[in-house]
Amino acid sequence: MREISLHLLDIAENSVAAQSHNIRIEAHENLQSDLLTVCVTDDGCGMDAKTAQQVLDPFYTTRTTRKVGLGIPLLKLAAEMSGGGLTLVTEAGQGAKVEASFRHSHIDRMPLGDLAMTFLTLLVSYPHIHWVFVYQVTDRDGQSHEFNFDDVELKTILDDMSMTEPDILKFVRGMFEEGIEALAYQTVN
Amino acid sequence: MPAIKSLEELKRVREEALQKKQMKAAAGNVQGTCGIAAGARDTMKSVLSFIETNNLSGVTVTQTGCIGMCEQEPILQVVIGEDAKVVYGKVNAEVAEQIMRQHVQNGMPVKDYVLSI
Numbered sequence: 001m002r003e004i005s006l007h008l009l010d011i012a013e014n015s016v017a018a019q020s021h022n023i024r025i026e027a028h029e030n031l032q033s034d035l036l037t038v039c040v041t042d043d044g045c046g047m048d049a050k051t052a053q054q055v056l057d058p059f060y061t062t063r064t065t066r067k068v069g070l071g072i073p074l075l076k077l078a079a080e081m082s083g084g085g086l087t088l089v090t091e092a093g094q095g096a097k098v099e100a101s102f103r104h105s106h107i108d109r110m111p112l113g114d115l116a117m118t119f120l121t122l123l124v125s126y127p128h129i130h131w132v133f134v135y136q137v138t139d140r141d142g143q144s145h146e147f148n149f150d151d152v153e154l155k156t157i158l159d160d161m162s163m164t165e166p167d168i169l170k171f172v173r174g175m176f177e178e179g180i181e182a183l184a185y186q187t188v189n
Numbered sequence: 190m191p192a193i194k195s196l197e198e199l200k201r202v203r204e205e206a207l208q209k210k211q212m213k214a215a216a217g218n219v220q221g222t223c224g225i226a227a228g229a230r231d232t233m234k235s236v237l238s239f240i241e242t243n244n245l246s247g248v249t250v251t252q253t254g255c256i257g258m259c260e261q262e263p264i265l266q267v268v269i270g271e272d273a274k275v276v277y278g279k280v281n282a283e284v285a286e287q288i289m290r291q292h293v294q295n296g297m298p299v300k301d302y303v304l305s306i
Contacts, residue, residue, distance in 0.1 A: 168206050
């Protein structure tokens, strides 16, 4: 994986496979504390303590638990290589929360990448899931800016209209790209 | 945030889209998870951008998990109406555009990349 946003796409698909109804994805670039944290929270089937331990192991790949493959170990490695780490909080039947942190200024930290495309891919591909996407930037002075998207209103208005109709697609893509770009430029300065 | 402000505009966009919608019942289908590392998101981006720029109505785009052909990822499946499913392998952004144009839009499969029908 070359982008953190690709990892997010991957981890979110675990949540989809775990029969979640609600999935929340957060990315927070905090320049004040020099941290980049990403988090995927779902209300899916969760994992018992033993499985939760096993999914951190890259050699645990039996197909009986299709829920997770290499995704979590890869993200864990990427986080640890850039001075951060990964935590997995879950209980059987209680959903799961995967959080990865990276030292923002670390030379080995991969770029956050195309977050807008990750959000768009998930929203379009899994319309039956209630998605919440949050992108937050905290600048060096501690001031926070947030892009917060909850798909409820969008889906209420769209009703049964497919999100892959050209005009709708254009609207949603534009909304994600503009909202995220407006914040992302602050991380460059 | 713009998300809230522009919802009024979305209502208008939806009404217009409803007028234009055609029932072509074509379905594109990108494979995810293990394909992500192989570039499945770029494939998805290419498919969506083709729909947008060519104003292609009536296409459903979905995603499924690994189907056990990881070495062929990114994989794209196309189903048109009642036709049998066509599975394509090693579909990068350029190939995806070709498939969208030739197969989804004009009904002719792109033989070079077909894995199975």
